[in-house]
Amino acid sequence: MRAIVVGTGAGGATAARELAVKGFEVIIFEAGKQFKPFRRLLSIAGPLRRAGLLGNERNFTRLFPPMDITRSAEDLVLVRGLTTGGSTVLSCGNMVRAEHGLKEIGLDLTPEFEEIERNIGITEFPMERWQPVTRNMFEAAEKLGLEPKATPKAVDSVKCVSCGLCELGCTTGARWDSRSFLDDAIHAGAVLHTSSPVEIVIIENGQVKGVIIKTGNKLRTIKADIVVLAAGGIGTAQILKASGLPAKDNLWADIVLTLGGVLKGANQLKEPPMVWYTKDEDYILSPYLDILSHWFHKPWRNVSIDDRVGIMVKLADIEEGAVFEDGKVQKTIKEDDNIRLDHAIGEAKKIMETAGVSGPYINGVHNGGHLGGTVPLNKGDVTSMKPSWLPEGLWVADLSLSPRSQGLPTILLTTALALKVSRKITGDLMRD
Numbered sequence: 001m002r003a004i005v006v007g008t009g010a011g012g013a014t015a016a017r018e019l020a021v022k023g024f025e026v027i028i029f030e031a032g033k034q035f036k037p038f039r040r041l042l043s044i045a046g047p048l049r050r051a052g053l054l055g056n057e058r059n060f061t062r063l064f065p066p067m068d069i070t071r072s073a074e075d076l077v078l079v080r081g082l083t084t085g086g087s088t089v090l091s092c093g094n095m096v097r098a099e100h101g102l103k104e105i106g107l108d109l110t111p112e113f114e115e116i117e118r119n120i121g122i123t124e125f126p127m128e129r130w131q132p133v134t135r136n137m138f139e140a141a142e143k144l145g146l147e148p149k150a151t152p153k154a155v156d157s158v159k160c161v162s163c164g165l166c167e168l169g170c171t172t173g174a175r176w177d178s179r180s181f182l183d184d185a186i187h188a189g190a191v192l193h194t195s196s197p198v199e200i201v202i203i204e205n206g207q208v209k210g211v212i213i214k215t216g217n218k219l220r221t222i223k224a225d226i227v228v229l230a231a232g233g234i235g236t237a238q239i240l241k242a243s244g245l246p247a248k249d250n251l252w253a254d255i256v257l258t259l260g261g262v263l264k265g266a267n268q269l270k271e272p273p274m275v276w277y278t279k280d281e282d283y284i285l286s287p288y289l290d291i292l293s294h295w296f297h298k299p300w301r302n303v304s305i306d307d308r309v310g311i312m313v314k315l316a317d318i319e320e321g322a323v324f325e326d327g328k329v330q331k332t333i334k335e336d337d338n339i340r341l342d343h344a345i346g347e348a349k350k351i352m353e354t355a356g357v358s359g360p361y362i363n364g365v366h367n368g369g370h371l372g373g374t375v376p377l378n379k380g381d382v383t384s385m386k387p388s389w390l391p392e393g394l395w396v397a398d399l400s401l402s403p404r405s406q407g408l409p410t411i412l413l414t415t416a417l418a419l420k421v422s423r424k425i426t427g428d429l430m431r432d
């Protein structure tokens with residue numbers, strides 16, 4: 001039985017591993033190249049920033065192609081990983097169970113969460129290695145009754161050198177990413193093709209027959225019995241729409257906005273991002289030096305990286321946004337999102353003030369990197385783990401399946417969804 005898996009991020013690597021281990025012939029197509037961390041950011045971007053020559057965030061993708069940055073509206077950029085490991089290679093290694101909207105559709109992922117947490121190994125980053133400003137802000141959040149907690153992380157503190165640049169790829173291998181599941185899949189016999197974007201899925205008489213991929217300027221048809229799309233909230237929707245299938249215009253992104261303050265010699269970059277967090281119903285607050293805003297946001301320009309202090313708001317946004325078949329994305333920040341962001345930023349400011357971080361307090365760039373909702377599961381789909389409108393043999397195993405935005409880290413949710421989908425595939429076929 002031949003299965004094609006599209007994408008090697010949190011969902012794709014999990015699905016490829018499960019199918020390969022269960023004896024499927026697995027072919028993996030990945031649009032990007034093999035991932036390499038970006039080691040030269042500080043040497044390249046520092047002088048350009050000082051000379052005012054960095055331009056806009058699109059230049060970042062030119063310097064570092066695995067980080068794909070798209071402007072989906074005047075005031076919102078979306079970030080994703082286009083490379084082996086997908087967005088997980090750009091992640092901060094936060095590992096939190098995100099379950100918004102699952103109970104409502106009758107989906108319990110507890111066994112999958114437990115299994116993956118055991119697989120990955122999750123710990124907290126030792127408090128004695130947090131910068132003083134981060135500890136002070138933690139205590140301030142406690143005083144304000146916000147009940148901060150150390151963030152569960154897939155970061156090995158012994159290997160971590162506290163460079164603070166997790167999102168450019170971990171240079172020491174301290175932070176887990178989905179390439180470890182991908183390696184397991186390859187070890188079990190899966191074959192990986194990089195630089196091979198899938199353009200469309202071939203469907204005949206309601207049955208999947210394979211995919212068409214692009215290599216260089218050539219299109220190639222590859223046949224398979226099963227196709228598992230895990231190209232992420234944008235990539236999967238693009239492939240479906242290009243194949244004439246109705247991906248939904250419910251894209252969510254978990255909008256991030258970082259409030260910047262100032263403290264001389266704070267050195268917030270000298271620790272992993274987001275070592276603690278506070279959780280409200282639909283957002284989290286977490287210490288974070290937003291490098292996107294530092295490099296590209298004019299209002300942040302006159303403060304050096306050593307003196308910049310940030311607290312991030314990560315908000316569960318309204319699930320509305322469209323991906324088109326050419327890959328363009330339309331997603332705006334809704335009025336209700338802005339109202340809730342303003343409230344959360346107010347809380348972040350209180351933490352900073354209480355911790356002795358001074359102003360001017362300036363918002364950073366609105367961005368989102370948790371891309372889901374374009375193939376949402378509903379109540380009727382949970383038994384099969386497959387939206388009923390997908391043709392026979394076509395599956396989705398990524399964050400697109402989550403109907404609700406989370407305002408929380410989403411790797412665990414994605415891997416748990418992908419594991420459950422893969423077990424449905426193997427279970428169904430073993431029964432046949």
Ligand SMILES: Cc1cc2nc3c(=O)[nH]c(=O)nc-3n(C[C@H](O)[C@H](O)[C@H](O)COP(=O)(O)OP(=O)(O)OC[C@H]3O[C@@H](n4cnc5c(N)ncnc54)[C@H](O)[C@@H]3O)c2cc1C
Pocket residue numbers: 006007008009010011012029030031032079080081082083084085086087088090091092093094095096167196197198199230231232233235236239368369370371397398399400408409410411412414
């Ligand atoms: C900067 C950043 C930091 C983050 N930090 C965290 C964190 O600390 N903790 C956390 O839990 N979550 C974090 N996230 C979110 C998390 O990484 C994603 O939610 C998760 O990886 C989604 O998994 P996915 O499989 O849906 O998509 P992805 O992991 O993005 O994988 C999609 C894959 O599909 C490939 N692809 C796309 N189009 C095609 C195509 N046409 N053909 C073939 N391949 C294709 C991509 O190259 C990629 O490999 C972060 C995200 C970003 C952007």
